[in-house]
Amino acid sequence: MLISMKEVGARKSKKGQREIRVLMGLIDLFIETGRPVGSQTLQECGFETVSSATIRNYFARLEKEGFLTQGHSSGGRAPTEKAFRLYAEEKLQELKPLPRPLIKAPLKEIAIYLDNKAEELSKKAGGAIVISAPRFDHDFIRDMRLVSIDESRVLCALITDFGLVKTELLSIERPLDAHSLKTIESYFLWRLNSQDTQPPKLSEAEESVSLHLYHEIMVRYLVGYSHFVKLDLHKKGFSTLLSYPECSDPLSLAHILGLFEHEEALFALINESLKKEGISSFIGNDLNRFFPGSETASFIASPYLIHQRPVGAISLLGPIRMNYGKAFQLLQEASLEISEMLTKSLYTFKLNFREPSSKHCYLTESENKLLIENK
Numbered sequence: 028m029l030i031s032m033k034e035v036g037a038r039k040s041k042k043g044q045r046e047i048r049v050l051m052g053l054i055d056l057f058i059e060t061g062r063p064v065g066s067q068t069l070q071e072c073g074f075e076t077v078s079s080a081t082i083r084n085y086f087a088r089l090e091k092e093g094f095l096t097q098g099h100s101s102g103g104r105a106p107t108e109k110a111f112r113l114y115a116e117e118k119l120q121e122l123k124p125l126p127r128p129l130i131k132a133p134l135k136e137i138a139i140y141l142d143n144k145a146e147e148l149s150k151k152a153g154g155a156i157v158i159s160a161p162r163f164d165h166d167f168i169r170d171m172r173l174v175s176i177d178e179s180r181v182l183c184a185l186i187t188d189f190g191l192v193k194t195e196l197l198s199i200e201r202p203l204d205a206h207s208l209k210t211i212e213s214y215f216l217w218r219l220n221s222q223d224t225q226p227p228k229l230s231e232a233e234e235s236v237s238l239h240l241y242h243e244i245m246v247r248y249l250v251g252y253s254h255f256v257k258l259d260l261h262k263k264g265f266s267t268l269l270s271y272p273e274c275s276d277p278l279s280l281a282h283i284l285g286l287f288e289h290e291e292a293l294f295a296l297i298n299e300s301l302k303k304e305g306i307s308s309f310i311g312n313d314l315n316r317f318f319p320g321s322e323t324a325s326f327i328a329s330p331y332l333i334h335q336r337p338v339g340a341i342s343l344l345g346p347i348r349m350n351y352g353k354a355f356q357l358l359q360e361a362s363l364e365i366s367e368m369l370t371k372s373l374y375t376f377k378l379n380f381r382e383p384s385s386k387h388c389y390l391t392e393s394e395n396k397l398l399i400e401n402k
Contacts, residue, residue, distance in 0.1 A: 049074065049085045050094055054106045054114045058350055061272050063103030108311035111325070111347050115308050118352040128364045133372040137163050139190030140368065141261045144361060149264020152357050154345030155287060158365075159258040159297050161338045161380040163189055163373075168248065171215045178202040183244050191259070195247055197240055211237045256383050257294060258339060262287060273323065273346040283324040287344060292318035297340045300328035306355055311347055325349050329358040331365040333373060338382060341365065
């Protein structure tokens with residue numbers, strides 16, 4: 028949902044400034060405590076000049092119009108999904124333009140930077156963060172690690188020059204001990220980086236396994252590298268949601284986080300946010316058209332730019348009871364910083380980037396030789 032200034036103004040004139048102020052104050056308190064708010068409690072928290080009777084009258088009208096709900100006649104009121112939408116609109120309108128950020132030196136480890144930024148944002152915002160990113164070229168394999176899973180399987184971790192980590196689960200015909208795994212790792216790294224030196228000494232059995240595993244890994248990597256059909260995702264901070272009472276039981280947590288595991292819905296939300304300028308918010312039932320059953324969650328996204336072109340988004344997922352003002356500010360700041368960092372880094376290191384496409388296959392002649400040349 029992209030926020031409309033005209034819509035906010037219309038609602039303000041219709042409902043009255045004082046009533047809106049009371050509603051915003053109630054939501055602030057509800058976000059802070061997670062408990063329904065009574066008229067006396069609200070009066071003591073910044074509304075001393077308004078009588079309890081007047082506040083109760085406001086509550087009654089707001090409840091009639093669908094902004095508040097009351098569990099029982101003597102209890103306090105809680106904001107509805109409709110109220111949170113209005114609250115988010117108000118908070119978005121309070122955002123002020125920020126100056127161009129000062130960044131540290133440009134860097135080449137873009138994936139590590141985006142991972143760290145997602146982790147930092149999740150801690151500050153108290154929600155799960157996903158940063159989507161285009162593919163950056165030319166990103167070569169820098170390191171490889173082999174881990175024995177069982178007698179018939181080995182896990183290979185590929186670490187690229189930009190900090191991406193990719194894993195492949197491979198089958199083997201016979202178990203490999205720790206010494207053989209280390210020797211095969213050395214062989215892989217020789218193939219990738221040190222072809223002008225003598226190769227590591229392999230036994231006949233190790234040589235056969237090494238060639239098979241190397242070719243299998245490289246072919247898989249080649250396919251993923253040359254065909255880029257979805258934005259890369261950097262996901263962090265799922266456990267931060269445990270601090271919300273709404274997410275305290277496994278079923279509630281699974282409902283909210285299910286959106287991040289349903290990639291088709293997640294990419295649809297990200298793509299919609301990339302079409303719009305500024306921050307987009309999807310609250311409660313706004314999410315149902317993307318992922319049915321996620322009406323207890325809120326999703327906020329802000330695009331970032333490379334060379335003034337939107338190429339990825341920073342997304343925050345949390346419960347409806349979210350501090351939207353803080354979240355909007357954090358995403359606004361992060362969007363500007365990431366835009367500046369990536370634009371300067373790509374210029375400094377003369378890097379290119381690719382956006383998802385099912386029509387083009389990317390592989391240069393030198394990369395092709397590096398990946399699959401037989402030795």
